Amino acid sequence: MGSPSVAPREWAVVVVGGLTLAFTAWGLGGMRLWSLHILLAGGLLTWLLSIVPMSQRWNGTDGEHGNAQNLLRLLKFPVFWLSVAFLVYITIQGMNPAWEQLRDERGWWVEEVEPVSWLPSGVDTSYVPMNAFRVLSSFAAAFTLIWGLWVGVRRRSSAVLLLWSLVISGVGMAIVAMLQKSSGADAVLWAVKSPNPHFW
Numbered sequence: 001m002g003s004p005s006v007a008p009r010e011w012a013v014v015v016v017g018g019l020t021l022a023f024t025a026w027g028l029g030g031m032r033l034w035s036l037h038i039l040l041a042g043g044l045l046t047w048l049l050s051i052v053p054m055s056q057r058w059n060g061t062d063g064e065h066g067n068a069q070n071l072l073r074l075l076k077f078p079v080f081w082l083s084v085a086f087l088v089y090i091t092i093q094g095m096n097p098a099w100e101q102l103r104d105e106r107g108w109w110v111e112e113v114e115p116v117s118w119l120p121s122g123v124d125t126s127y128v129p130m131n132a133f134r135v136l137s138s139f140a141a142a143f144t145l146i147w148g149l150w151v152g153v154r155r156r157s158s159a160v161l162l163l164w165s166l167v168i169s170g171v172g173m174a175i176v177a178m179l180q181k182s183s184g185a186d187a188v189l190w191a192v193k194s195p196n197p198h199f200w
């Protein structure tokens with residue numbers, strides 16, 4: 001008698017998580033705003049698929065998933081609590097600036113402002129090109145993906161499929177790199193200009 005089939009919830013986590021992991025390299029690691037938001041959406045969706053209450057049909061019959069069981073697995077994961085503390089720290093920095101970026105026709109500069117002294121502080125600047133909330137989005141994308149995969153991937157076959165998606169993506173990236181090198185491409189993926197002439 002064979003083992004029970006993998007739960008539909010787990011397959012959903014593997015598909016969304018695998019696509020998000022593969023997109024990390026192809027989407028330039030979240031450097032561009034659109035890429036960052038796709039990674040954040042993928043991470044959040046992976047995490048939500050692993051913990052949102054679902055019917056027994058979605059949880060499967062293998063005993064690896066259950067609504068309370070998955071939530072408890074997340075709450076027992078030490079990395080979850082460390083990363084939540086880190087995300088809270090970044091949020092406090094973003095909401096408690098000690099410096100403010102100002103702009104006019106001459107350019108930009110920073111001026112000191114009065115923060116709450118006993119809290120972590122940051123710089124009040126725009127989301128583009130970078131501020132604490134963009135950093136928060138970047139780390140939240142990574143952490144939610146980790147949480148979702150930790151909770152949602154319980155079977156060896158699922159983990160192997162996830163790893164194969166990374167291998168296939170990596171081989172594809174290597175082929176693209178060789179094609180770019182041999183064709184003398186002057187942009188990453190033939191589309192994105194880079195200040196680094198040796199981007200591969």
